[in-house]
Amino acid sequence: MSIFGWLNDQLLRMEWLSDLVTAGVLAVGLDPGSRLGGSVQFFVYDVVKIFILLSVLIFCISYVQSFFPPERTRRILGGRSGIGANMLAALLGTITPFCSCSSIPIFIGFTAAGLPLAITFSFLISSPLVDLASVILLASIFSWPIALAYVAVGLVVAVAGGTLIGRAGMEDQVAGFVRGVPVQDGDHAMAPAERLAFARAQVGEIVRRVWPYVLVGVGIGAAIHNWVPAGIVSALLGQDKWWSVPAATLIGIPMYADIFGTLPIAEALVGKGVGLGTVLAFMMAVTALSLPSIIMLKRVVRTPLLALFLAVVTAGILAIGVLFNAITHWFI
Amino acid sequence: MIIKILGSGCRKCVALADNARAAAAAAGKPAEIVKVTDFAQIAAYGVMSTPGLVIDEKLVASGRVLNAEEIGKLL
Numbered sequence: 001m002s003i004f005g006w007l008n009d010q011l012l013r014m015e016w017l018s019d020l021v022t023a024g025v026l027a028v029g030l031d032p033g034s035r036l037g038g039s040v041q042f043f044v045y046d047v048v049k050i051f052i053l054l055s056v057l058i059f060c061i062s063y064v065q066s067f068f069p070p071e072r073t074r075r076i077l078g079g080r081s082g083i084g085a086n087m088l089a090a091l092l093g094t095i096t097p098f099c100s101c102s103s104i105p106i107f108i109g110f111t112a113a114g115l116p117l118a119i120t121f122s123f124l125i126s127s128p129l130v131d132l133a134s135v136i137l138l139a140s141i142f143s144w145p146i147a148l149a150y151v152a153v154g155l156v157v158a159v160a161g162g163t164l165i166g167r168a169g170m171e172d173q174v175a176g177f178v179r180g181v182p183v184q185d186g187d188h189a190m191a192p193a194e195r196l197a198f199a200r201a202q203v204g205e206i207v208r209r210v211w212p213y214v215l216v217g218v219g220i221g222a223a224i225h226n227w228v229p230a231g232i233v234s235a236l237l238g239q240d241k242w243w244s245v246p247a248a249t250l251i252g253i254p255m256y257a258d259i260f261g262t263l264p265i266a267e268a269l270v271g272k273g274v275g276l277g278t279v280l281a282f283m284m285a286v287t288a289l290s291l292p293s294i295i296m297l298k299r300v301v302r303t304p305l306l307a308l309f310l311a312v313v314t315a316g317i318l319a320i321g322v323l324f325n326a327i328t329h330w331f332i
Numbered sequence: 333m334i335i336k337i338l339g340s341g342c343r344k345c346v347a348l349a350d351n352a353r354a355a356a357a358a359a360g361k362p363a364e365i366v367k368v369t370d371f372a373q374i375a376a377y378g379v380m381s382t383p384g385l386v387i388d389e390k391l392v393a394s395g396r397v398l399n400a401e402e403i404g405k406l407l
Contacts, residue, residue, distance in 0.1 A: 069395060070380035102381045102395075104340070104371050109380035181375040198396055205344060205397070296340070299371060 012140045014049050021045040035226045042222040046264050050214050053140060054260060055203050057133040062202035064132075066195040068095050070106050073123070074113055083163060086122040090158035093126030094151075103127070104296050111174055112181040117305075118166020125313060126158035129288045134259040141267045146331050149324075150280060157284075157316035164312050165305075173305035213261030221264030230272045239275035239328065245321035248278045249314060252285025259287045276331060277324030284317045333363045333407070338374045338384030338394075341367070345383040348397045352385065355403035363407075 009015045021044045022032050030037035073092045077085065103124060110120040130151050139147035190198065224233065237244045266279040289310065298306055335352045339345030349365055356363035368374055368386075377384060381395030385403070392406050 074380070105374055105380045105382055108371060108375040109378070112375065177372045178375070181372070182378060201397055209343060296371075 008144075012053075012136070014045075014052070014140075017049055017052075018045050021048070039222045039226040042225050042268075043218055046218045046221065046267075047214065049140070050137070050218070050260055050264070051207070051211075053137055054133065054207060054210070054214075057136055058203045058206050059199045061132045062199035063195055065095055065202075066190055066198045068092065070096055070102070070109060074110055074115065077110075077115055077119055077123075078113060080119070081116060083159065085119050086159045086162045086166075087155070089119045089122040089162065090126040090130075090155045093123045093158060094130045094132055094155075096123075096127060103293060104300055107297070107300055108178050108181055109183070111178050113183045116166055117171055117174075118162045120162075121165045121309065122158045122162025125161050125288060126155060129158065129284060130154035131259065131287075134263075134287070137260065137263055141263055142270070143331065146276070149331070153280075153320045153323075154284070157313065157320065161309075161312045161316055165308055168305075168308055170305045170308065173302040175300045175302070178300055210258040210260050213258040214264075217257070217261030218264040221268035224265065224268035225271060228272065233269065233272040233274060237269070237274045237278055239273070239278070239325050244275060244278045245281050245318055245325065248282035249285045249317050249321065252282045253289045253314065254291045255286045256290035256292050257286050259283060262286050275321075275325035276328040277321040277326070280324050281317050281321030284320065285314075288313055288317065333361055333388060334366060335363050336366045336368050336384075336386035336389075338368045338377060338379050338386060339382035340371070340374075341369050342382070344397050348383045348385060351398060351400045352403050354400040355407060358400060359404050359407050361407055 018041075021041055024044070025032050025037050025041045030040060032038055032041045073096050076092065077089055080088065107120060107124060110123070111117070135147050135151055138150055235241075237248065262283045266283055269279050269282075270276060294306070294310070297309070301309075333356070335356065337345050337349045337352065339348070345367065349367060352363070353365055356365075374382065374384065377386060377391045379391065379394045383397065384394040385392050385398060385406075387406060398406075
């Protein structure tokens with residue numbers, strides 16, 4: 001086996017941890033092949049793996065992100081237009097530090113500075129959808145081809161969605177006060193020590209925020225993995241069912257959860273024969289749209305623009321789901 | 333002294349408000365902590381990543397939860 005393959009298996013997929021947990025399950029007298037033993041193995045291994053990866057990843061990624069505060073992103077994007085600017089906005093969306101409570105201030109800051117809606121929405125769609133940490137977790141749980149395909153289609157949705165919203169000519173559908181907001185460039189360059197402090201604080205903050213989602217997500221994943229018969233799962237969400245992608249998307253949209261919590265559920269569902277497209281559609285719907293973020297967005301944009309945003313993102317997710325279900329066999 | 337915490341009320345804003353209160357107490361300075369949750373007002377300070385920290389109408393930090401020691405130096 002190649003060095004890269006070995007590193008990938010041990011560091012990213014953590015096969016050593018899987019073996020260790022299996023040994024631990026045996027040591028307490030459970031059979032990892034049994035239902036109970038298998039559930040315990042899945043739960044312990046996934047929880048430990050996700051928290052290790054989460055901590056290491058968030059630290060490294062936050063350090064990189066500290067070089068790209070939203071103010072800098074806004075300066076980079078200022079004065080640009082066209083499809084190239086949408087692509088740049090979508091790419092910057094993946095590395096700008098983001099939490100859902102910042103999406104509205106960013107929307108106001110970008111719009112007030114005169115960035116076109118097309119660019120602002122490309123950024124706002126890609127930012128939660130294609131997060132660096134989630135990409136590496138996808139590679140860990142599934143594989144690199146799936147993770148890279150996820151990034152590619154996520155960016156396509158962001159670029160296409162932003163472009164469509166720009167074409168609709170809804171610049172007047174923004175709440176009046178937004179354009180009157182003064183534009184200030186308040187950021188200062190962080191010192192290396194500040195970047196480290198920022199990265200450490202991000203780890204603590206994100207782990208504290210997502211741990212309940214991870215535990216619930218892995219719990220549901222473990223239950224599906226060992227207790228729900230594959231026949232029931234595939235009868236409800238199987239690849240041959242035309243409604244599987246729309247159902248997964250509609251269930252996912254109002255949910256407010258973290259991608260780290262949805263990944264273990266996705267893993268278990270794919271193991272039961274649910275199409276990759278259905279699972280990706282579910283994860284994208286959960287992360288890109290949620291009821292709290294829609295309610296917040298309503299305060300800065302008028303209903304037609306909000307409806308267009310929801311329609312465009314939903315359509316993009318549906319298209320990706322159907323596409324990936326058609327080509328699942330390329331990956332698995 | 334008036335310390336304003338800018339943010340929609342997420343966990344980070346609560347933590348920052350607590351740190352600010354502790355910093356003011358440690359410095360022995362009477363301070364009024366005001367939470368600003370209205371997006372229009374937050375944006376008026378030019379803040380794009382919450383939480384923001386404003387001391388006597390001057391924006392001193394945004395996007396990061398400063399600890400009490402760091403805030404103490406800014407008071």
